[in-house]
Amino acid sequence: MNLTLRFLTVLMLSMLASSFSTAQDYDLVITNGRVMDPETQFDAVANVGIKGNKIIIITDKAIKGHEEIDAKGLVVAPGFIDTHFHWTRPIGYKLALRDGVTTAMDLEAGVYGPRVSDWYQMHDNNSQVNYGTGSGHEFARTKVMQNLPDEDLLDASWSVVKGRSSGTAWFEKVANLDEGNRMLTIIDEGLRQGALGVASTVGYMPGATAREMYEIQRVGANYGRPTAVHLRYTPGTVTTEANGAQEILTNAIALNSPAIINHYNNPGWELVQELLVKLRAQGHNVWGEIYPYAAGQTTINAAFIKPETWVEKLGNKYENTMQDPLTGDFYTMETYQEVLAKAPATQVVLYKMDPKAIPDWCRLPGVTFASDAMMLPGGWDEEPVWETPYEDIPNTHPRLAGTHGTCLRIAREEGIPLMQILAASSYNQAKYLGKTGLEAMKVRGRMQQGMIADITILDPKTVKDNATYTKGTLPTTGIPFVIVNGTIVVKDSKVLKGVNPGQPIRFPIEDKGRFEPLSIENWKNDYLVGDEFLQGGLDHGHVH
Template sequence: MCKTKFQYILWILLIGVSMIACQQAGEPNAKNESEFKALSADTEFDLVIKNGRVMDPETGFDKVANVGVKDGTVGLITEKDISGKRVIDASGHVVAPGFIDYHSHAQEPYGHKLYVRDGVTTPLDLEVGAFPVNDFYEFWEGKSFVNYGTNVAHVGARLEVLDGQEPDGRVLYSPAMGRAMNDGSQFKTKLYDPKDEKTIVDAVEREIKQGALGIAYPIGYYTVVGSPEINAVTALAGKYNLPITTHVRYLAQIPPSGYMGITEMLTIARQNDAPVLFHHVQSNCLGLTGPCLDLIDAARAQGQKVVGEFYPYQYAGTYVDADYNRPGFEQRMGIEASDYVITATGEHLTSKKFDSLRTAAPGTNLLMYTMKEEYIMEAFKRPGTIVGSDGMPWIVEGDEGGFNATFDTPYGAGNGHARGSGTHARILRMVRETKAIPLMEAIGKMTYGPASFLEDHVPQMKRRGRIQEGSAADITIFDPETVTDNATPKIGENSLPSTGIPYVIVNGTVVVDDSKVQNVAAGVAIRNKTIN
């Protein structure tokens, strides 16, 4: 049976790490930046990156310099000659902070392998999150070559409370989770009932105490949820000093619209003094992308901590039975049935085929061409936006269930959305080809911008998203003249890796070495303190 995007997103709720505190085992020297003293030039470094154009978006530092890495930390940035056990010559390349992606659903080794080839050192799932949170961290402990972390999934609490879904201890896909996704599941069909509210709030609070980074609301997939419930759960964000993130209701440019969805969540976040991240603004707002970004900018100008995210593709990933794909989608989104493509086969739909799938195979994965180039450029050029890939799990032909890719699955064998392979390289290519924004600004949208949103609530992020003395040695080295995405919508080309990013370092360990991914446990858990 073909699993939907949301089925996958829900089985990730069962992935899991028993950690005790934010400063995890394996986290390299999490020193306060103000206390860090640069190492001397005569230090024997573990790794030296020479002759690269070092670009730090927080400070604006932009010089050809040498970078010395010691014990997983950037120990020195200097124009002086330095030596180390390993030397990488970065001549002609940019040496940037490792890219941070807060919208990563491809939480499996093959997905991580493609992320790191795209320059991503920290792919976190903040849009949907996990449930139970501890299981997610336990799953990755000691075996991830990238940093990993998650929000608590509001939808997981609804599944537990409304559908009686109990995790069965398995990782990856859970049959119990699959059963909860059957038509009629209460989490996505039951109208708001105040009697459910306290139990749902209690379930979310229990998982917050397991070290969640924030609270995730992908309510675009269960629009039936009541605003009072969201408000009650968001009160926990204020209580525990956490942000919220959301895929808002209503993928539409007519009422009820994505604009209305953003207004709702801005109001709830403001009422509870919670920072809010809006995922893929252009995907929900479509022709209203500009006005939606104006809303976000206005809220920020009034002192609210808020950020909008986008990805640089004209098509999105979905499934037949998603709320927004119900009849009438043509007017709501300004598209036709032929703008949908079956992910696994590349077949374009007709109205007749779409109607038959609603009954026969409502979980069929689709790509839908909803976003025009001007929507993407509006978000790309808007100061303050950040990049999030929304990378989905990879469907491997012949695998029962589909989502069984491994680290050794060949590039190109995974089918899905190209954004999971090429988002960040595509952004860099857009800079080169359009010159619409400076390179430093683009790097900031993938590094310091994301880090600064989370760092007041997750101390580990204060050391990421920048390349400075004392920062974590998460580093991406790319050639600005050749870096490019290679993934396309075609079957067999969805999961082709980006090129022009020959070296990626995670916590001081070279994970991409001359464009070859090393399966080493370099990543650390990005996690808040657990609370007994």
Template sequence: MKELTLHELIIKNGRIVDGTGRDIFFTDIAVNNGRISHIGKSEIEAVLEIDAQGMVVAPGFIDIHSHGDVSAPYYRYMQSSLMQGVTTLVGGQCGYMPAPCDRYWTSQFIEMECLQKFADELGVIPELGLPESMAPLIKERFGVDFDWRDFAGYVRKLRVQGIGVNIMAFAGHGAIRSQVLDYDYKRPAIDTEISAMNEYLEEAMAAGACGMSVGFDYAPGMYADRHEILKLLATVKRYGGIFATHWRRTGERTANASRRSRIDGIVEALELAAEAEVQLQISHLMTGYEIYPSDNDVLSVCSADETLAMIDAYRKRGLTVYHDVIPNITGGILLAPDLGMPFLKQMLECGSRGAFAEKLHDVSYLEALKKNVTTGSIYDVNPLIDPEWDARCTILSCKFDDYYKRSLRDISAELDMDSVSG
């Protein structure tokens, strides 16, 4: 009699989509020690058996641009990724990273609720916080000890507590720059400061960072000059790392900031990578040319072709460059549960959503808020940078049925109001 092999896990009767392009096929998969040990129908048994009848069995997806590294210490099972089939994410993007944080904790979206205490005491939410001040707030909100201060400590934290998906992470230039320049960041760094940044970067690369990411559209990264980035990329090169960039699409968002051509931001990233001789990952690539109206398909295709042609020109020169895209025309900002989300910071400073709504009846407060929007001070809603933001902002849920699936621009015009006031 043939001896049966006992496996840890067997997934039976699944529709296999293996990612190679071959046709779907039906078979069983055995797993041992976290790895596939057998594929095919045979006389195999397992300690745990999953019947995948009617379901697809496929390799996990890799989320190549994620900020899940920020929430991983607090939501270690990472269900929001797993339920989408994501088993590996690439974090530390756009210059953001939960480490280093030995001098300052840099504000991250996931911990916004923790900052209510600061808003209650100070009336505003600080850009930077002291780790010793944040630790008890994070413990109270998430039940997690905020006990890491560098990249290695962050990695150790995740390994000890366990996480639901694999994480590959960049060192965040913005997080590093904040430790060195603190609130004096609206300027290029001097050489001694760049050397201090390089010490943080060296620690991160030695601890397993896959490279360095820069957020050229965000503070403090938008103030970094070419000299600073090239000095840091020299360290990235020594480790064989990757340069990932949220390229400079807009730069500083203020009323007096000069507008720049978007293609210049792409060229800047390409030139930096070429001079530093490092691999480049252009984050959320979009057309390098502004189109009005933006819904013209012919112009959109032409501008996309010209943008890709620029990248291809650098490839022909020997630069290794890749890019990822956001699969919609709004980006991530306007995909929000409600129109109040761009003003989350203001809502927390007021104490609650209701208090914020009440505050809007204060004419002076309302006018000040409108000025912040129209002059570019609020990142998520910026008519200076994106004049058609309100045309792309579509209402998908509202107590007024007449507004359903209509743009904010359309609704505001009907009410004889500008979109900011609307």
């Protein structure tokens, strides 16, 4: 075949392929929508063709599908990725879907390391969104310090709320070398089973020393996975908050490992943001998250809201900062002490920031939005409650139902570019996690051909949050369609019951763990300098 004939043949085949790609029927077609992709900055009216779970084509040509969504006047965006979502159960996911979330992961608390595989199995073919979890520092500490039986921690319904009711040693006690090694072994087992990283709530555990936190991050570094941290001293002052971030970021640099600074929308956020931006510019895979609210939510036995810290050091009053989400009443010193004694894991809303800062948080380059959605105790993790009307769900912090709707509304009101909000809702998370080697995130968070069809379709003119501190379970409106792995899960603003296309977001299971127990001797062998030891090592039989 001569060159001219070969060229014509190739040209004809190319034209046929192009014609086929625009004429074939797709499983699902989204027409006339404004397609926005934060990675490439693509922003144009186009049609999207989906086969199976993948985006096959994005084109200005007419295409047809077995099912069609007319998205005229709507934005077609990558599905939102929430990396800090505690209510990893059906009704929690239902509220997340109304807020545009297609992937929900708990990277702050996580689960007890040895039950990571059980947690994923619990979700198999039973989840409306993609799901993932971390290997929990707090769970490991609770197990070791409270000497809890394995059968409790292996129960699929075990939660941080239950753990925090088990005593005080989990947060007060300083670990000795044996206890430290047992904790690290438990966390390592979770990573071996495919957990996305180490999940640490060190801010709740004053007994956890700087050495313990360093070794916790080292376990994650052995796998190249991030440690996500509720910082020490959070919430605190502009100095202590920043010091908490500096601890984690310094460890990450020394260990050459990824790190996530959880909800740094607290005093000192400006410095934390600058540290993150400058470190990323130097090639470090470190990032942080915010939620767009002036108040947080926690359990009443949190160390940082004890009177000696919250009242005496930080100058707050329970009467105007600590609220019962169920009744709306604010605490007094007397009611705080009474509830703390009777029900130490009771959840409270804690007011801690000036709301005027919220638009600035939404503008932060490289930030991620994450809800920190808290679970409800008392049977609300069970599937039968899925059909409960939104307004009848017991009250909780509005960030559960409204985080992304709030950011989208603020963007419209404050003139923040929509592409910035979409990046912070989807692409940034996928980019950072993809850099850790997590394959599932390399193909999400993007509106591009060949990517997984996790898609959120929203009305930029009307999308808004409806959840309030008075009623925190009212869903976001203005997000009429949500697609997970190519399957419509929210249609005309209704979550479709029994549609469970969610897939695991997980690292492969490994044959054996990577943690080697610590000892005074191996530390000396590694860090002996002349006749002196580097300060801060494993001494006196404790993990410092």
